[in-house]
Amino acid sequence: MTTPLPLHPNETLLWEGAPVPGLHRRRLTSFLMLFGLPFLLIGVALFCYSLLLYPQAADLPDGGNALVTTAFSLPFAAFGAFLVLGPIIEARTASRDVRYVLTTRAAYVQRTGRFPSLKVYPILPSTALELERGTRASTVWLHARVERDSDGDLGTTKAGFENIAEGEKVFGMIRDLQGKTE
Known part of the structure; x- marks a missing residue:
């Protein structure tokens, strides 16, 4: 102790x-990780895409749309990262903490x-x-x-x-x- x-x-x-140490309840963990993977991939892809569009914006509304899309993608990426990476982090730290x-x-x-x-x-x-x-x-x-x-x-x-x-x-x-x- x-x-x-x-x-x-x-x-x-x-x-x-x-x-x-390690992953327990593998079926549930695998299901949650697979469920979160599309959220993570789409969130990151949308984030990168909107960052690429921002410098190319011709006027203020186009730049605003790119910023709104960037902000919109963040919760999706965060939720996906939580579901995909959360069990891995918890499996590594539980035996230590x-x-x-x-x-x-x-x-x-x-x-x-x-x-x-x-x-x-x-x-x-x-x-x-x-x-x-x-x-x-x-x-x-x-x-x-x-x-x-x-x-x-x-x-x-x-x-x-x-x-x-x-x-x-x-x-x-x-x-x-x-x-x-x-």
Whole structure:
């Protein structure tokens, strides 16, 4: 861990880890990247085309049209870049910026980097525990909350140890802790 965790005096460290580097959920990631590729290509092409037209503008309205087209292309290029490059950047930085710790009382998720945070999830007998197996890594969900979004629709927000190599081992350790806290 980059900074020491605020552990209680009778709390001991059981496991510490980080996400496995690389792309996970390849089908979803590939779909999103393919979906964003036309936005990126068209946005960049339109941007370059309008920049080429601007110096050739014969009068003020033609120059204004070239500038409007340039401004119009930027959101498309940005959206495409987010969908195409976002998963690659996230795959490279998640293993460096996220640390997981399991103690005898709680699970800690520490994020460093741009938006640092430390989240603590107590291990209780009523903790909603779920193991999601993957091909290269597994995810242990240990917190689920039903929330309403801005439209008023219900959605479930999950938190836990995402894409860890020792998913089954950690899942078993948490199950054992739940049995001891009854």
